[in-house]
Amino acid sequence: MTAVPRVTGSKLLVQIGNGADPETFDHDCLINTKRGVQFTSETNESIMPDCDNPEDPAWKSVTKDGLQATISGAGMLYAASLGEWWDWYNGDDAKNVRFNVTPAGYWQGAFKLTQFEVTSDGNKDTATSTVTLVSDGAVTWTAV
Known part of the structure; x- marks a missing residue:
């Protein structure tokens, strides 16, 4: 039996482009703690009637209409980059991102950047941050 090679969470990195050339x-x-990417699609459904047996339940046909990727991330609050994240949230600009x-x-x-949250559970607890990034156009995969 060949074991599946593990990919640890530290090997998943959200990398943000600097816009330079x-x-x-x-x-x-x-x-710095949680990160993930989710791919979703908008769909259109049609009922495909069975012409030979019109009384039978018909099967649905699904057509993908739109694709989207959502990156989520969280961690202990890193105060040094708060201003940059706040500016990104307040604007309508997209940034190039690699997952x-x-x-x-x-x-x-x-x-x-569509969601930006800073929280703490109490006076002595460490402050945390949570972000959500939503794709604005095509997302591509590049194998290494």
Whole structure:
């Protein structure tokens, strides 16, 4: 039996482009504990009637209409980058982002910061942050 090679959470990095030419991508320490990417699609459904047996239940046909990627991240609050994240949230600009899965490759596309949260459970608890990035256009996969 061949064991599945493990990919640990530290190998998943959300890397944000600096907008320069050539663009470089760096991981921001604000996302330091949880990170994930979710792919969803909008669909249209049609009922495909059975012409030979019109009384039988018909099967649904699904057509994908729109694709979207959502990156989520969280961690202990990294105060040094708060201003940058706040500016991104307040604007309508997308930034190029890579969701890196070392050693396999990365997804890349333009993303907008749609959710930004700073919280703490109490006076002595560490403050945390949570972010949500939503794709603005196509997302591509690049194998390494």
